[in-house]
Amino acid sequence: MxxxxxxxxxxxxxxxxxxxxxxxxARLAYRTYGTLAEDRxxxxxHPTWFSAWHDANEWSIGPGLACDPDRYFVVVPNQLNNGLxxxxxxxxxxxxxxxxxxxxxxxxxxxxxxLLTGKWGIETVELVLGSSMGAGQTYQWAVSHPEMVRxxxxxxGSSRTSEHNQVFIKSLRAALTLDPAFxxxxxxxxxxxxxxxxxxxRIYAGWGLSQAFYWGxxxxxxxxxxxxxxxxxxxxxxxxxxxxxxxNLLAMLWTWEHGDVGRTPGFDGDTEAALRSxxxxxxxxxxxxxxxxxxxxxxxxxxxxxQGEVRVIDTTWGHFxxxxxxxxxxxxxxxxxxxxxxxxx
Amino acid sequence: MxxxxxxxxxxxxxxxxxxxxxxxxARLAYRTYGTLAEDRxxxxxHPTWFSAWHDANEWSIGPGLACDPDRYFVVVPNQLNNGLxxxxxxxxxxxxxxxxxxxxxxxxxxxxxxLLTGKWGIETVELVLGSSMGAGQTYQWAVSHPEMVRxxxxxxGSSRTSEHNQVFIKSLRAALTLDPAFxxxxxxxxxxxxxxxxxxxRIYAGWGLSQAFYWGxxxxxxxxxxxxxxxxxxxxxxxxxxxxxxxNLLAMLWTWEHGDVGRTPGFDGDTEAALRSxxxxxxxxxxxxxxxxxxxxxxxxxxxxxQGEVRVIDTTWGHFxxxxxxxxxxxxxxxxxxxxxxxxx
Numbered sequence: 023m024x025x026x027x028x029x030x031x032x033x034x035x036x037x038x039x040x041x042x043x044x045x046x047x048a049r050l051a052y053r054t055y056g057t058l059a060e061d062r063x064x065x066x067x068h069p070t071w072f073s074a075w076h077d078a079n080e081w082s083i084g085p086g087l088a089c090d091p092d093r094y095f096v097v098v099p100n101q102l103n104n105g106l107x108x109x110x111x112x113x114x115x116x117x118x119x120x121x122x123x124x125x126x127x128x129x130x131x132x133x134x135x136x137l138l139t140g141k142w143g144i145e146t147v148e149l150v151l152g153s154s155m156g157a158g159q160t161y162q163w164a165v166s167h168p169e170m171v172r173x174x175x176x177x178x179g180s181s182r183t184s185e186h187n188q189v190f191i192k193s194l195r196a197a198l199t200l201d202p203a204f205x206x207x208x209x210x211x212x213x214x215x216x217x218x219x220x221x222x223x224r225i226y227a228g229w230g231l232s233q234a235f236y237w238g239x240x241x242x243x244x245x246x247x248x249x250x251x252x253x254x255x256x257x258x259x260x261x262x263x264x265x266x267x268x269x270n271l272l273a274m275l276w277t278w279e280h281g282d283v284g285r286t287p288g289f290d291g292d293t294e295a296a297l298r299s300x301x302x303x304x305x306x307x308x309x310x311x312x313x314x315x316x317x318x319x320x321x322x323x324x325x326x327x328x329q330g331e332v333r334v335i336d337t338t339w340g341h342f343x344x345x346x347x348x349x350x351x352x353x354x355x356x357x358x359x360x361x362x363x364x365x366x367x
Numbered sequence: 368m369x370x371x372x373x374x375x376x377x378x379x380x381x382x383x384x385x386x387x388x389x390x391x392x393a394r395l396a397y398r399t400y401g402t403l404a405e406d407r408x409x410x411x412x413h414p415t416w417f418s419a420w421h422d423a424n425e426w427s428i429g430p431g432l433a434c435d436p437d438r439y440f441v442v443v444p445n446q447l448n449n450g451l452x453x454x455x456x457x458x459x460x461x462x463x464x465x466x467x468x469x470x471x472x473x474x475x476x477x478x479x480x481x482l483l484t485g486k487w488g489i490e491t492v493e494l495v496l497g498s499s500m501g502a503g504q505t506y507q508w509a510v511s512h513p514e515m516v517r518x519x520x521x522x523x524g525s526s527r528t529s530e531h532n533q534v535f536i537k538s539l540r541a542a543l544t545l546d547p548a549f550x551x552x553x554x555x556x557x558x559x560x561x562x563x564x565x566x567x568x569r570i571y572a573g574w575g576l577s578q579a580f581y582w583g584x585x586x587x588x589x590x591x592x593x594x595x596x597x598x599x600x601x602x603x604x605x606x607x608x609x610x611x612x613x614x615n616l617l618a619m620l621w622t623w624e625h626g627d628v629g630r631t632p633g634f635d636g637d638t639e640a641a642l643r644s645x646x647x648x649x650x651x652x653x654x655x656x657x658x659x660x661x662x663x664x665x666x667x668x669x670x671x672x673x674q675g676e677v678r679v680i681d682t683t684w685g686h687f688x689x690x691x692x693x694x695x696x697x698x699x700x701x702x703x704x705x706x707x708x709x710x711x712x
Contacts, residue, residue, distance in 0.1 A: 057568070128612055184578065185581040185584070188580035189569065193570040193572070196542070196565060196569045197538075197541070197545065200545045200546055200566050202547045221538065221541035221566075224537050224541045228531065228609075229573075233661050235531075236530040236531035237531065239530070249530045253534070313658065318578065
């Protein structure tokens with residue numbers, strides 16, 4: 023799946039960042055589905071996951087689904103650093119590549135808030151949902167803008183990236199940056215660190231799906247004939263996609279690694295206080311076999327959220343259970359989103 | 368923990384390998400604990416895990432423990448490729464380093480069988496036990512020499528390395544060999560691929576222990592003050608140990624990756640038939656939170672072993688739950704070993 027070409031762009035102007043840096047002349051890429059109601063009361067926000075573009079969320083958007091464009095105005099903002107929104111790869115010197123400033127989930131949501139309020143004058147959002155890093159942004163929306171968010175559904179993600187999850191991220195970074203072609207991020211466009219990306223892919227392959235997925239060789243249902251065929255054909259192919267720029271990946275990994283709603287201004291690192299401040303119902307959907315966002319992390323968070331609950335996706339697809347690849351899992355997620363949307367709040 | 372200096376050595380002569388190669392003038396390093404009975408009826412064999420030397424098994428050997436040297440003659444053979452037994456690092460050209468032939472679990476057990484029969488004339492073994500790759504060797508003993516093995520206790524390992532486990536192994540290999548200093552295995556002794564070993568360590572850190580271990584920051588009980596302190600101080604330190612040679616590690620990884628009792632001569636790849644051929648009681652002890660040798664793999668195997676059963680170590684220490692680091696887990700393992708040893712067979 024190459025990078026989609028149907029994005030629209032919103033000029034963010036200069037965006038101050040939590041890290042102290044500034045994104046100058048920043049742009050947010052987005053796509054919308056459906057029509058904004060005159061009273062702007064039908065908005066859904068659905069941020070993107072690690073390395074994904076807006077089209078990766080389209081499995082959850084369509085007539086008859088919870089995110090029904092006949093009823094809702096679904097905004098999918100591409101996260102900063104994904105290569106469509108302002109990113110290391112899209113920025114001219116001197117802030118290009120490895121010199122791009124660090125971006126937090128808080129910064130991501132501030133950019134999206136500018137889009138919603140600046141472009142459309144939106145004041146309330148019926149639902150924020152997102153998978154994986156999209157879940158991190160979902161939590162961030164609920165903490166940063168409790169006055170706007172009426173419901174939240176973080177899927178296979180968390181409100182604070184656990185230390186175990188951080189170890190996974192650090193291992194990805196260590197492998198990718200080990201490739202001498204990486205050159206501290208100063209690789210030439212035609213001399214990308216492909217060996218590093220292949221190692222990155224092999225690490226990811228162990229984490230993204232579960233023990234049971236591999237035991238059942240479920241990759242055969244995806245059109246792959248052996249483990250090696252799957253590792254090269256799917257995993258290496260995915261990360262070698264020339265539209266997935268290594269500096270962009272590393273920038274997003276940093277955001278992910280430092281995910282913590284407690285770092286929202288005003289909470290001084292107190293994650294529990296940040297979770298307690300959430301006003302809307304939150305239905306978290308971790309996957310039973312997710313190796314880096316296990317259900318336990320979400321159960322921990324839910325105990326602090328006044329209207330927090332956890333509904334576990336009972337799947338062997340691991341983390342991918344929440345990314346729209348497995349029809350049974352998609353149906354479970356969609357049914358829960360519909361129930362949440364039907365609730366008066 | 369540097370490599371121990373108290374090994375004894377047994378000359379294996381020329382050892383033909385399943386891969387078609389030959390280990391010429393091979394040596395097996397071992398240590399024994401206790402005294403061999405005159406009728407040679409008190410033998411326990413306890414092979415080593417990945418990268419470990421014989422001393423890593425000493426947590427399970429001692430007066431009052433199941434492996435009581437006052438009663439048993441405990442033989443700990445160092446697996447080939449661990450740097451004490453014949454290994455890439457101990458072999459002169461032309462079979463040195465990356466040119467060392469491939470070794471299977473079957474080959475490992477044939478070498479150990481030569482030691483037991485050739486040095487002591489041993490005909491029966493009361494118990495074979497081992498953790499991780501030691502469990503792979505335990506299963507192999509039970510399949511290769513059912514006439515000798517009276518009881519078997521594979522701990523946090525398996526009879527056939529699962530595909531998911533293989534992905535983990537492949538990711539380790541991809542990272543280590545990515546370091547330009549690796550030079551296809553032709554690195555100089557004073558120019559080892561240390562960056563590759565550090566990436567290797569970070570990958571391993573995510574797998575070796577569980578989500579719950581990191582969530583609880585249980586590394587603090589091991590003397591580490593932060594995640595990074597643990598990653599560098601424990602994990603990188605462990606793999607940077609100059610006695611852990613990269614070519615040796617890769618050679619052992621190959622053995623591990625290709626673990627499958629179905630590859631024992633005579634079974635033609637039929638793992639289930641190999642498991643059905645085991646005559647002795649087998650008490651498998653996987654750890655509940657083990658990420659790469661999950662209990663499900665052992666439950667699968669146990670259904671084919673006539674006297675097979677699974678007793679799960681209920682621990683948050685993941686794979687390490689079976690390596691002797693956590694006293695509560697050690698007590699569980701030891702109690703089960705005692706019960707197994709007490710059984711008339």
